[in-house]
Amino acid sequence: DQQVKQNSPSLSVQEGRISILNCDYTNSMFDYFLWYKKYPAEGPTFLISISSIKDKNEDGRFTVFLNKSAKHLSLHIVPSQPGDSAVYFCAALESGGYNKLIFGAGTRLAVHP
Amino acid sequence: KAGVTQTPRYLIKTRGQQVTLSCSPISGHRSVSWYQQTPGQGLQFLFEYFSETQRNKGNFPGRFSGRQFSNSRSEMNVSTLELGDSALYLCASTLEGQEAFFGQGTRLTVV
Numbered sequence: 001d002q003q004v005k006q007n008s009p010s011l012s013v014q015e016g017r018i019s020i021l022n023c024d025y026t027n028s029m030f031d032y033f034l035w036y037k038k039y040p041a042e043g044p045t046f047l048i049s050i051s052s053i054k055d056k057n058e059d060g061r062f063t064v065f066l067n068k069s070a071k072h073l074s075l076h077i078v079p080s081q082p083g084d085s086a087v088y089f090c091a092a093l094e095s096g097g098y099n100k101l102i103f104g105a106g107t108r109l110a111v112h113p
Numbered sequence: 114k115a116g117v118t119q120t121p122r123y124l125i126k127t128r129g130q131q132v133t134l135s136c137s138p139i140s141g142h143r144s145v146s147w148y149q150q151t152p153g154q155g156l157q158f159l160f161e162y163f164s165e166t167q168r169n170k171g172n173f174p175g176r177f178s179g180r181q182f183s184n185s186r187s188e189m190n191v192s193t194l195e196l197g198d199s200a201l202y203l204c205a206s207t208l209e210g211q212e213a214f215f216g217q218g219t220r221l222t223v224v
Contacts, residue, residue: 034212043117043203043215044156089156098168099144099207103156 003027004092006104013111019077021107023090026071030092034101035064035075037086044089048075080111115140117206117216125222131192134219138185138206145187146213147179150201159202162187163209194223 005024013019023033031052036044050057050064050073057064063076077084090104118137126132138145147159158171162181179189185206191198199222205213 036215041201041218041220043119043205043218046212046214049212091156098163099146099161099205099209099213100158100169100171101146101148101156101205101213102158103148105155 002105003030004090004102004104006088006090006107008107009105010108010110013080013109015082015111015113016079019075019080019084019109019111021075021077021088021090021109023073023075023104024071025073025092027092027094027102028071029094029097030102031095032093033064033066033073034091034093035062036089036091037084038089038106039086047088077109080109082111082113085109085111117204117214119202119204119216119219121219122217123220123222125224126194128194128196128223130194131190132194132221133188133190134202134204134221136187136189136204136206136216138187138204139214142206142208142214143185144207144209145181145185146205146207147187147189148203148205149173150203150218151197151199156203159189191221196223199223 034049035047038044066073087106091101144163146161161169181187201218203218207213
């Protein structure tokens with residue numbers, strides 16, 4: 001039972017363009033969402049987060065959008081750079097669930113020069 | 114400010130053995146969580162400790178256990194290792210209600 005889904009296993013984008021990574025969730029009790037970037041054999045690196053009381057959060061080149069009615073969030077990277085190439089994980093925290101992160105399967109982003 | 118430190122980085126064990134992994138959280142973080150990453154199952158939550166108490170546990174067999182010490186350092190133990198336990202084990206530390214910061218992980222190979 002996947003509560004957090006990233007339906008696109010991979011995404012290829014040209015340098016300078018926008019990268020859009022999508023994530024869907026099924027659990028209405030999730031109230032905090034996070035995006036992590038991960039390289040092979042390393043731990044995930046925190047990128048950006050959003051509370052369920054907001055619909056947008058921006059940090060530099062990264063913006064996360066949350067559509068609660070659709071149970072959908074997306075991460076926009078503008079402009080994309082070759083160094084952004086990695087696997088991106090969407091994760092969610094359940095209200096009252098302490099610090100248990102539920103992760104999606106990840107999307108591998110490749111940014112080409 | 115030092116990050117999350119996991120030791121060892123790499124480990125090779127034989128089936129049936131047991132293993133202990135260590136995690137030192139970021140100073141001031143009292144919550145430590147453990148995750149397992151495998152190609153087939155992705156990143157899965159193992160358990161979370163806060164002030165030496167296990168607050169949450171994932172869906173893993175009893176062979177997987179953990180503990181937290183008074184200085185917030187944590188260890189996880191896997192007994193009677195199976196081939197399927199080969200994975201990257203990740204530790205994360207959190208200030209309550211905020212983002213989790215991960216260590217580099219321990220790559221466990223069971224042969």
